[in-house]
Amino acid sequence: TAAPRAWPPRRPWLRAGLGQLLARTDTEQRIEIHKLRQGDNLILGFSIGGGIDQDPTQNPFSEDKTDKGIYVTRVTQGGPAEVAGLQIGDKIMQVNGWDMTMVTHDQARKRLTKRNEEVVRLLVTRQSLQKAVQQSMMS
Template sequence: MSAATATSPYGHEPGKPFECLSIAVELRKEQFIDDYGQVAYKVGFKIGGGIDQDPTRAPYLYPDTGVYITQIEHGSPAERAGLMQHDKILQVNGTDFTMLTHDKAVKYIKKYPVLHMLVARKEIPMEDAV
């Protein structure tokens, strides 16, 4: 690792490389019919952040402009997949989430019925780390 590579995903400057332990998560959304009779998919989490957001104005004091999970719905696909509130989303289906605006992150998450995610967690048990 070079001196220019950070060792933490927290406080990360977008566009700068970093190395960290991460958790691989496969989230399969639940399919349902919405109020308009259309097929929709339930993921069960909400996000906050993005490179266009000011982290000092957010309800949670995240240290950077990353995309964070701010809420997990009980009994949801997100909870069953092992995601937790305050996980930082590093990657979804191979796309770097450390460089996305909030709107692009939301649209990307909604786009796919299965999400292959890499997330960072403040305290990662070593057996879960990738």
């Protein structure tokens, strides 16, 4: 088995560069989700959209219609993700230290749902409330 990844990730070049990519009104959040066991399944309680293999113009959460990032599209009320503080519209940058900025939708799903991981540590970016309201008024 592979050694567990350190948190935060041991890639300072990625961490340093990430701040430069964020708009001033975006904030970084570290979120730790403890999966809920239901029978043989481990439940996260959220859905994702996006990926490098998807049409970025269909992404309602990004101003940049070329953005092929992975976004949270649904959060189950009372589920592990909501309890941990994940929100609809959060952009997932890392999962347990793995870069998620250039992955397919299926690669992202597989990374999030690994059976041997009961805890998922996310690094997400989140729009400020002001920016989100302005964006929703323009659509």
